[in-house]
Amino acid sequence: MPNYLEELENESIYILREVAAQFQKPVLLFSGGKDSITVARLAQKAFYPAKIPFTFMHIDTGHNFPETIAFRDKLIAELGVELIVRYVQDSINSNKAQEETGKYASRNSLQTVTLLDAIEEFGFDACIGGARRDEEKSRAKERIFSVRDDFGQWDAKKQRPEMFTILNGKINFGENVRAFPISNWTEEDVWSYIKQEELELPSIYFAHERKLVKRDGAVLAHSEYLNLVETDEIVTDIVRFRTVGDMTCTAALLSNAATIEDVMYENKASKSSERGARIDDKRSEAALEQRKKGGYF
Numbered sequence: 040m041p042n043y044l045e046e047l048e049n050e051s052i053y054i055l056r057e058v059a060a061q062f063q064k065p066v067l068l069f070s071g072g073k074d075s076i077t078v079a080r081l082a083q084k085a086f087y088p089a090k091i092p093f094t095f096m097h098i099d100t101g102h103n104f105p106e107t108i109a110f111r112d113k114l115i116a117e118l119g120v121e122l123i124v125r126y127v128q129d130s131i132n133s134n135k136a137q138e139e140t141g142k143y144a145s146r147n148s149l150q151t152v153t154l155l156d157a158i159e160e161f162g163f164d165a166c167i168g169g170a171r172r173d174e175e176k177s178r179a180k181e182r183i184f185s186v187r188d189d190f191g192q193w194d195a196k197k198q199r200p201e202m203f204t205i206l207n208g209k210i211n212f213g214e215n216v217r218a219f220p221i222s223n224w225t226e227e228d229v230w231s232y233i234k235q236e237e238l239e240l241p242s243i244y245f246a247h248e249r250k251l252v253k254r255d256g257a258v259l260a261h262s263e264y265l266n267l268v269e270t271d272e273i274v275t276d277i278v279r280f281r282t283v284g285d286m287t288c289t290a291a292l293l294s295n296a297a298t299i300e301d302v303m304y305e306n307k308a309s310k311s312s313e314r315g316a317r318i319d320d321k322r323s324e325a326a327l328e329q330r331k332k333g334g335y336f
Contacts, residue, residue, distance in 0.1 A: 061208030074169030189213030
């Protein structure tokens with residue numbers, strides 16, 4: 040393993056062990072995407088030969104890529120861990136969240152309500168996630184142990200300093216922490232680690248033929264969840280997805296990259312960021328940060 044990857048791995052393992060040591064009921068948020076798959080492998084290594092000591096949880100919008108859900112269930116079975124799934128549809132049915140309407144309707148932001156309810160339901164005091172600081176500028180304001188108040192809200196100005204790898208997990212009753220073990224990794228680091236560890240990924244990360252919807256310069260996967268309008272153009276092409284999210288707001292890339300090496304080369308040559316493929320992040324300049332303040336992961 041290259042030295043820099045080994046250093047990143049060691050740091051992440053240290054963080055995961057600190058989460059296990061400092062919190063009474065942590066949970067690992069798992070989407071079936073490459074970053075959460077990487078965190079799952081790191082957790083395996085951190086506690087081997089024992090089992091991973093964290094419950095996994097997925098907040099399911101109901102509009103996920105079927106390939107991702109199938110892969111999620113397959114990997115969970117292989118890991119032998121408990122998976123909790125909570126559904127945005129249940130939040131809508133109970134009138135805690137309101138389904139969006141119109142051309143750009145998405146359930147991505149509605150995950151916040153379902154997540155906060157699940158944290159309260161199970162009493163989780165730490166949520167482990169695969170966020171990285173290079174994803175989006177608001178991510179860079181996070182700490183490795185990022186404190187949320189008793190309403191689940193995040194205030195960038197009230198985060199604690201983290202010096203000399205000292206992580207402070209002390210929280211008041213009702214608060215919780217979002218822990219980011221790959222916070223110092225980049226997208227390229229994640230792909231390099233996936234290659235090194237020979238990790239399997241959902242097939243949508245690699246080039247495949249798919250029915251698509253061309254909309255406002257973006258290409259979305261065709262699905263029953265999209266609210267189609269007259270200006271949408273339905274086509275079939277060879278694409279891949281750089282991120283895994285709600286089908287209604289995750290744009291595809293026209294690509295023939297069928298291997299990890301091809302994907303890494305293509306990503307490096309790209310002039311857009313990874314989250315540039317998330318349509319909901321473009322609603323405003325600070326779209327993700329505003330969602331994070333309300334409790335979004």
